[in-house]
Each structure stands twice: as structure tokens, then as C-alpha cells.
Amino acid sequence: MSDNIILRMKKITKTFPGVKALSDVDLELNEGEVHALLGENGAGKSTLIKVLGGIYHADSGEIEINGKNVKINSVQDAEANGIAIIHQELVLVPYMSAAENIFLGRELGAGITVNLKAQEKEAQAVLDRLGMDIDARSLVKDLSIAKQQMVEITKAVATNSRILVMDEPTSSISEKEVDNLFKIMRDLTSHGVGIIYISHKMSELQEICDRVTVMRDGEYVGTKVVKETSRDDLIAMMVGRQLTSYYERDFLEPGEEVLRVENINDNKRVFNVSFNLKKGEIVGFAGLVGAGRSETMQAIFGLTKGSTGDVYINGKKVDIKSPIDAMKNGLVMVPESRKEQGLYLIQDVRYNTTIEILDQFIKNLNVNTKKETEVTQKYIDMMSTKTPSQQQIIGNLSGGNQQKVLIGRWLATDPQILILDEPTRGIDVGAKAEIYAIMNNLLKQGVSIIMISSEMPEIINMSDRVYVMAEGKIAGCIDHEEISQEAIMKLAAV
Amino acid sequence: MDEKKKVAAPAPKNAFMTFVFENMGILAALVVLCLILGIFPGTSEYFVTVKNLFNVLRQISTNLLLACGMTMVIILGGIDLSVGSVIALSGVLAAGGVVRYNLPIVPAMLLGVLIGIIFGLFNGFVISKTTIPPFIVTLATMNIARGLAGVYTGGSPVRVVTKEWQWIGAGYVAGVPVPVIIMIIVFIVSLLIINRTKMGRYIYAVGGNNLAATYSGINVSTVKFFVYTYSGIMAGIAGIILASRMYSGQPTAGEGAEMDAIAAVVVGGTSMAGGSGKLGGTLIGALIIGILNNGLNLMNVNSFWQTVVKGIVILLAVTIDFFRNRKK
Secondary structure, three states, rough: OOOOOEEEEEEEEEEOEEEEEEEEEEEEEEEEEEEEOOOOOOHHHHHHHHHHOOOOOEEEEEEEEEHHHEEOHHHHHHHHHHEEEOOOOOOOOOOEHHHHHHOOOOOOOOOOOHHHHHHHHHHHHHHHOOOOOOOOOEEHHHHHHHHHHHHHHHHHHHHOOEEEEEEOOOOOOOHHHHHHHHHHHHHHHHHEEEEEEOOOHHHHHHOOOOOOEEEEEEEEEEEHHHHOHEEEEHHHHHHOOOOOOOOOOOOOOOOOOOEEEEEEEEOOOOEEEEEEOOOOEEEEEEEEOOOHHHHHHHHHOOOOOOOEEEEEEOEEEEEEOHHHHHHOOOOOEEEEHHHHHHHOOEHHHHHHHOOOHHOOOOOOOEEEEHHHHHHHHHHHHHHOOOOOOOEEHHHHHHHHHOOOOOHHHHHHOOOOEEEEOOOOOOOHHHHHHHHHHHHHHHHHHHOOEEOOOOOOHHHHOOOOEEEEEEEEEEEEEEEEHHOOOOHHHHHHHH | HHHHHHHOOOOOOHHHHHHHHHHHHHHHHHHHHHHHHHOOOOHHHOOOOOHHHHHHHHHHHHHHHHHHHHHHHHHOOOOOOOOOHHHHHHHHHHHHHHOOOOHHHHHHHHHHHHHHHHHHHHHHHHHOOOOHHHHHHHHHHHHHHHHHHHHHHHOOOOOOHHHHHHHHHHOOEEEEEHHHHHHHHHHHHHHEEEEEEHHHHHHHHHHHHHHHHHHHHOOOHHHHHHHHHHHHHHHHHHHHHHHHOOOEEEEOOOOHHHHHHHHHHHHHHOOOOOOOOOOHHHHHHHHHHHHHHHHHHHOOOOHHHHHHHHHHHHHHHHHHHHHHHHHH
């Protein structure tokens, strides 16, 4: 790494309708440097990268490359300035070969023609040189997600760019491939390439990055040398405060049993599952992916046809055949994947908040808009959801805020039992802490919570008891004092 | 090791064999259809004549023209419903050019093609500059073109009764019908565009993953413009061929032609979801539909039943496709 600055972004500002995505953000990249860009979801990292890549146009600000002021108004401009980007989402064409994808937009061939043979040969050479175990002729749709990611990386590297941006390149590849990627990165930087590296994984930053720039809420927070900083410092910069009590949880004496489940079977993924839940408790469900945790809850919630077993709420046997029955009995579930199973993405915050409680303010043909607004505002305040207005399209909010709206929707039905399936998946640290605090408050209000989670720290720090599932069965139940990662893994491992 | 094998498996020896392999299902259907018609007592003596072969090819010529454009449109992830109506407008204006404005044949026919270009450009413009679905845009232009053809003619055909006029639709060169020659030329040009040019790659890219195309610096608007304009030109040419063969520009010409073209493309294995498909498949699709019509005609099956059979064949083709894809 030298002190030769190859890229300088100065006071970049970008506004979307209703949201200031970037305001006066600076970024500097040296020759041969790996420069981490850190920030919570929604901090504006991807927006900044899209400005650099010519996909978005900044409202104001300057970009200098090798000391010269440049205008980047299109993807072509970015390429001409030696910038290549590996985007966070996979952007490959499924029915095209790896070779065609690698050369997409800059095909080999004379004039208007394309020379597929030459492309295959050239692409294979690059793949081999980078140590990628991929046939250039194979169609991208036939490759595993990890290999698709490798194609994406190869595509960017093959442009021989001087400035390379990697937006979470390791999100879906295995450790071995991460090692290979780091090897490639070191090789590139030794040839003077500057790399902007976006990742949430702190350990990776310490391994591969020289400097780190932190962003928060669309603003530049600061730039540090990685070796001279610590994980806690960086988190504090990201969330804007020291997270003193990350897992906020008052353990109170649990009350009466509110839910008892006996011998739930769906005859596919769930076998004879029995458990109980007491008032004011968080009961965690741990286990490997595919252990049948979500399926168990779906069966209880009335989503699985042909499931059997008995459910008792407050000691009374209930017959739950559909989610409507479940809701009538005060049992609600916030599903695992909020985008597919939860939200109406193109609708606004208000619609998403009130969809389950319409009968509270729609009587015959009369809609009480005032009441609807009040209810929505109540849950925005309660969850401290950050949204410009109730009319904001929910798809435009960050993952954490989407999750808050979704939880708020179910709280609006005034449940006594709340099932949360992976409540903090894909949301940033700040929002996570807020959701833990909300859970803690709910317990005090008499709500009981079942929490499925694959994040060990969350399970360990938040649960009164943990049921561990393996292969569709309850493998064991661990009390609060005995919960540890080892204890859970011992039961979860098959 | 296993995964590596799986990836390396479809190593194509040559393009032709790959094509045969990929289109096994519909090729078999085509062969069986020909065999039945070749052996069936009522049709065999006529079906296998050169005259009938050219007859079939001439019958499918306009459909295949439209289908060449439609294949690109559908690979792009779109649809072009306007082509049938553009046939009518192109035909009546070309005929009107001769009869009402005393234009020579060639400029009059170019006028017809120009109508195709204008409608194609318009479709391409709206579709590339807005997010209005192609289905809606071309549904609108379909009505506009059909309506204009009616307005221009007052609802009755514009007759042209000169030998020169009929050449392009009913003439022969060295014993081969002119529409068949045009069809072959257009098919080869389309094949080259799709398989050998950068534009061809871009059509697959935009249809397969619009975002990937954008991020790779492909001008998505230009690609859409090109494809819809190409489809429009195809309709323009088909319009003058039909008008020539019928000695007149008819405001009702080409009714439902867009659906026949879509059928040929879909039977040929191109996915309506966009991003995948082959022009060779479309050729086979058009042949199956054409030969089926021809055979049913030879068997004196009434035209209403022919339509029913056509529907069943389309359903069969896509069902086979569904099961083949599901296995993967």
C-alpha cells in the first residue's frame, strides 16, 4: 500500500423522494489498499457505491480519480474510469454461460459480431488463473450460489480495473472460497489495485483491510486504520453510541402456563413435539436449519394441512385449523422471511400495520381514517420505527424498520402469545438491540414469547428456557442457568 | 468431484447436435406428424409431393416472419400483440399506395414496411422509456392499427389487380415461391442476429436479468427499441406478402396472427418468462402448426375442429416443457 490516492469522493449528496440517502459523504482510496466501508443496513453504503458505479447520479459532490475530476454518469463512464463493482445482489444472467456473463457488456468480437469461442477460451484462462473451479461453458443457472458468486468476482476482476468495489462478496461462499478470495485480493493489491470492501463480518475486516470508513444514516462518521481500532470502537461509530446493554432482559419469575402443546405431528418434518410456555417467558427454539422448528410453529398456527396434536391455551383445549383460529385465541406469529411471508412490500406503513385489525375501524361501509392513523402512529412510536410518514412504501424502509412494522402489526391484534421466527435476521445491530428491548417490555405487559433463532448469542441471552430440536423432534430442554453454546450444540447435532 | 462432472457434462460436440438434443421432444412430434401424414391413405399420395411441401412452407411463411420477431420479443421478456393488426394496416396502405396514389409497386410496398417500422419504434419507445407492461402497450397499438386500417378502407378491401403486385406473395423464383425465399432470408438474418451479434447476447441478457444487463453497462433501452422495431418490420413485410397474395389490402387481414406467432414460439420451447429460447425451436414450432393445418385440410377436417386441435397441441407442448423443467 502506498499513499498514492487513486480515488477521492468528496461531499457526495444524494436524495431520494422523501429520504436523504447520502449527505456530504467522503471516501478516499489509496493505491494497493483494501478499504473497508462499514455501516448498518440503510447507512448508505450501497447507495454510495452505486453513485461511484454510475447507477445513481449524485445531487452534488465530486469524484476525483488519480487527482483528476471526473464525471460518472453511466455504467460505461465508470468502466472507462477503471471502476468495477461486485454488487451485493447477484447480477448474473441465468441462461447464459459463465463466459458470456464474464464478458457481458464488453463482448469480444469484431464490429457488431460476438466471438463466443474466443470468449470461452479467455474466460477459462481468467477462471483458472484465479483458481476458480468452474467450467466457463456451464450455464450460470446450473452453478451453485457460491460458484455464481465466484463468477461475479471473476467478472469484475477480468476487467483489469484499478478500482474494485466488493459489496458483501462473502455473504454466500464457504470458508475455503473466502480464503481464495482473500488470496486474489492480496494479489490484486500487490499490483496496485485499490479495493473498497463492504462487509458486516468484523473478523474479515481485521484480516484483509487496511483502513475503514464508517457511515451512519447516510453520513460520513470517520476513517480509521484498522490495526489502530477495535471491534467495540467500530460498533460504537456505527450505531452512534456505546451499546451498554445489548441484550436487554429482566428475568422475572414466570407465571401460569399459557400454552401447552402435545404431540404435534405433520408427518413430514415434525414428529411428536410437545412443549409448554409460561406467562412472561421467552422460550427459545434452537437447532440446525431444517430441524423442523418453523414447521412446528406453522403446524400450531394452523398453516399445515393434516397436522395432528393437541394445543391448550390457558389450560383450555383449542382447535386451531387456520391462522384466523389462532388469532382468535390470542396466538400470533411473525414469520421467518418478512419479505415473502410477511409484508405487502408495495403498500405503505399504515396498510401493513393495520391489515389484521381492519374490523376495528371499518364498520359496514364506513372507514374511520382517524382511528386508523392513530393506531398506526401508536405502533410506530411503540416500536420507534424510523419512517418519513405513514404513507411511506414499506419496501423502501431498511430491514430493521420493516421488521418493526411487522411485529407492530401482530401486536395490534393484542396477542397473549407471540411467536417470533428469526426476529432479527438480516437487520443491523442497532435495530436488533431495539427489538430485544421491545421484547423485554412485552413480557412485562403479560405477553409470552416463543422465539426461533439460529443466532446463538440471541438464544443464550434472551431465553428463559431453550428447546433444542433435531430432525423434527425435541432433543431436549435447557433451563436458563445451564444455557450455553456447547449444551445446545450437543443436543442439536445429530 | 461429482459437482465438477455435472458441470462439465453438457459439452456440445457441435451446434447441430446440441440443437437436436435440446429439442428432442418437438422434433419427435414433427417427425411423427410427417410419418402419419405420409402413410395415412387419404393424404399420403398428396402430402409428400414437392408442390405440397412448398404449399406448407408458403402457408407458414408469414407466421414464421412474425415468429422470428416474436421470439426476440419473448426472449426479451416481453410480448408484441400489435403484429396482427400491423399486417392489416401495412397491407391496406401498400395497396392504397398503388390504387389511390398511383405509386409504383416498390415504393408502395416500402410504405407498408415503413408502417411496420413506425409501429415498432412506437412500441419500443413507450416500452423502453416507461414501465408500462408490453402487454398493455401493444394491446393499445393493436387496436390503433386495426382501427386505422378500417378507417382508411371504410371496411372494404383495397383491390390491386396487376401481375407485378402478386409477385411477392404468389410468384416463383426458379420454382420456389417468393414468400418462402423471403422467409428463408429473414430466418437466416434473425438467426445471425440472435446467435452471432452482441445485440443477440444483449437480448438474452435483458430478458434473463434486467439488472445484470444494466450493471454490465448494456443500454437496455436500445435493446428494447431494436427488438420491438424488428418485430414491427416483420409485421410490415408479412403485411405486404399477404396483401399481394390476396390481390388486395384487407382491413381484416392478420386477425389472430399475433397469437399464431406466439404459439409457434412457445411450442418451440421459448419460455414466456424471458431469458431463454432458440430460434430453431420456433422454426419447428411453426412447421408443426403449419403441417398440422395442412394435414387436417387434406383430411377434410373442418376448420373449427382444426382450431381445437391447434389448441390441444399448444397445451401439450407447454405441458411437456413444464414436466421437463420440473425434472431439472
